Amino acid sequence: MNYRTHIVSSLSEVGQPAWDGLAAAQDRTNPFLSFAFLHALHESGSASAETGWQPQYITLWDGDALAAALPLYVKGHSYGEYVFDWAWADAYQRHGLDYYPKLLSAIPFTPVSGPRLLARDAQARAALIEVLCATQQAAEVSSTHILFPPDQEARQLSEAGFMLRSGVQFHWLNEGYESFEEFLSTLEQKKRKNIRAERRKVAQAGVTLTRVRGRDASDTQWRFFNRCYRHTYAAHHSTPYLNLDFWLRIGATMPDNILLVLAERDGKPVAASLVIHDEDTLFGRYWGEIEHVPCLHFEAAYYQPLEFCIERGIKVFEGGAQGEHKMARGFLPTRTWSAHWLAHPAFADAIEHFLEREAGGIDSYIDELNDRNPFRTRD
Incomplete structure (x- = not known):
């Protein structure tokens, strides 16, 4: 199917019914993906071009129907993301290269997992990934980063050539x-x-x-x-x-x-x-x-x-970013994901090797945390 692609700088160009309708078609309605939350971030000036968060949402249209969308920002810094790439930016600078601007798909200032590849069906999601890959290749950016996608999306992004990075949060289960x-x-x-x-x-x-x-x-x-x-x-x-x-x-x-x-x-x-x-x-x-x-x-x-x-x-209380102290209050370690693409081949290779080593450390860290489970042993 041929979709019409439109890059929007304001959700007003999409409209609340179309946006919330697409968001509701995902596995579950996430309040941070709602028109109300995202539009408030933009209209209040909290996440705007002036603050280094320039909205450039990718939208795919089937006639007048919104078929897929990706919350996407052109970033001029790495503040408010909670997946830290400051060392990567520093390495670029030390080699005389520009790390910013970069592309980032995330809910600004909000380290919670949830859909990023919003799509009405698998076909539209595959088309959205193709458009994202074409966009990042054509844009004058160092990299693209998709933060806190769910497991299935992380796998799909990996298949599309993104490198995966895992992290840890602490969640309470009812x-x-x-x-x-x-x-x-x-x-x-x-x-x-x-x-x-x-x-x-x-x-x-x-x-x-x-x-x-x-x-x-x-x-x-x-x-x-x-x-x-x-x-x-x-x-x-x-x-x-x-x-x-x-x-x-x-x-x-x-x-x-x-x-x-x-x-x-x-x-x-x-x-x-x-x-x-x-x-x-x-x-x-x-x-x-x-x-x-x-x-x-x-x-x-x-x-x-x-x-x-x-x-x-x-059922679930997500405690936010970091914080081992949460375990003493009944929260358990939960793996999170981010996906990364870098345009510079040598840096992409170096970061891929770094992520492989880091992944082993994260696995060991989660095992260590699980050994300190706060719940009493049942007979």
């Missing part, structure tokens, strides 16, 4: 728990004791926590969350990626996917966390505080969302 205490009962005694002690410290500090659904969050609460978010970045001498306009946009356009956890002490708000979820999966995203309370981070960003998962029967 085994049908009726309560948080039932979940705790499955952990080793020391882990149970530590979690109870952490929660007790927060309560003894006079902190109360409230879970607020996105549809019920007020403008004041969103502004406070933004204040916490920015304060945490400042404390780490960094610049926040997202702005208040973005938070207000997703609060208005995807409220059923959002949960805010707000912490107060002596009647004043002191911290907040935000998670995004669908019916099956909850994604830990952002945390911030304006007043430090020991263990409050664990309560607001882990234990409150875990209770929410148990209450609603949500």
Whole structure:
């Protein structure tokens, strides 16, 4: 079938019905692939040409119907990606070559796995991969990077000539728990004791926590969350990626996917966390505080969302990037993927050998983590 290819710099050129219809045709609806989330990133200026994230989405059309699409950006840096290639960029620079611009398919600032090759069927997906390969060959870029694709897409990209790189995240699995205490009962005694002690410290500090659904969050609460978010970045001498306009946009356009956890002490708000979820999966995203309370981070960003998962029967809590400390709270190592193509033959060969060595280290690391499983041995 002959598809019409169109490169779009704004999802307005596609339209919400067509985009969300294609996204819904994948294995499961991912809130980060929704028109509301991506459009908010672009329209708020958080992910834009000015911030080094120039949208250049590949879309394939069958007449007036959207048959396939790939979220794609021209990147002028490697910030906000969570699959680190700074050493690659440095090697290019040391050899007098430009690593930027590069092409990147990812959800900006969002290290969660999900479909990247959006397609209504296998034929359209194969055509989309062909267009991607032709695009990267024709463009004046050093490389193309597809971050956090699911297993099947990673295999398809490998078959198309991409090099695969594996990583590790930590996910919590809901085994049908009726309560948080039932979940705790499955952990080793020391882990149970530590979690109870952490929660007790927060309560003894006079902190109360409230879970607020996105549809019920007020403008004041969103502004406070933004204040916490920015304060945490400042404390780490960094610049926040997202702005208040973005938070207000997703609060208005995807409220059923959002949960805010707000912490107060002596009647004043002191911290907040935000998670995004669908019916099956909850994604830990952002945390911030304006007043430090020991263990409050664990309560607001882990234990409150875990209770929410148990209450609603949500099956998986993806804890976000990195963090072995999550294992002590019931999260288990999970392999993630990224796919990479480099135009320079010598660098492609060198990075392929590096990835082979790195893959062995990742395998050993996952084995080591599994040996430290936090759950008690059942008789």
